[in-house]
Amino acid sequence: MKENAAIRTNFPGQLAVFLLASAVAIPAFGQQAPPSSTTAQSTPPSTAPAASSTNANEKEGFWGRVNPFARKVWVKKRIDPINDRLNELDSVNAKNAKDIQDVDSRAQAGIKQAQAAADAANQTATAAGTQAQQANSTAQTATGHVNQLNTIVNGLDQYHQVTEAEITFKGGLAKLSDDAKKQLDDLATTVNGQKGYILEVEGHTPQAGSIGIQSSERLTEVVKRYLVTDHNIPVYRLHAVALGNAIPADAAPQDPGAKPVRVKTSTVHIRLMENSLAAQ
Secondary structure, eight states, X not given: OXXXXXXXXXXXXXXXXXXXXXXXXXXXHHHSOOOHHHHHHHSOGGGHHHHHHHGGGOEEETTEEXXXXXXXXXXXXXXXXXXXXXXXXXXXXXXXXXXXXXXXXHHHHHHHHHHXXXXXXXXXXXXXXXXXXXHHHHHHHHHHHHHHHHHHHHTTTOOEEEEEEEEEEGGGOSOOOHHHHHHHHHXXXXXXXOOSEEEEEEEEOSOOXXXXXXXXXXXXXXXXHHHHHHHOOOGGGEEXXXXXXXXXXXTSOSOTTSOOOOOOSEEXXXXXXXXXXXXX
């Protein structure tokens, strides 16, 4: 666009120079006197003075003898309309150049504004992408925490046996022997300061019916009392049951043809059950 404007701006000046040179050269060339040899041959001797009188008004100039009509005033009258036209063309060209410059300035401003808007949109999209990634990471972390909590909740009631002890009562009397107390002391030391455990206490006696149940209940109460009073075992961690001469299902023989197991002595069976998740 700038090259086209430069060409349009230089064209009027070149045209003016060409027209001015033509206006000066053509009349002077047309008004030059013919060569002397031609004049002498074509003009009779009798008319020579008349020719001299006719050319008396001609003046000597840069181009030779010039017709008076080709003087500066005459040339100026011929060139003034051309100059006016050239001035008009210069004005038009100047106006066009200014209009082109204004359009170019507005175009550049529009381009800059569009680029700024595009940059802002790009920054907004980048920030949104970063926020989306952060939200995704947060969601994944939350999902991991939920899965971990679900695992913990599902495993709260899952216990496994750590150790066990068998306390024997001689003659069915509800009295702890020294050997029985030592077993309970060792068991209490195992759970000292621990969490997530329970103690299953099962009482067994050879007697059948309600007598056996009452007898086995007295035995379990003796064991529970000793653990609570002498070793500060929480009551809620002790789960006791008096079975009399009944055999638990897990202790019964699996072979249907085998003889049933009978309780021959009065005992209290203790199992230490631990939940690893609750312990943590």
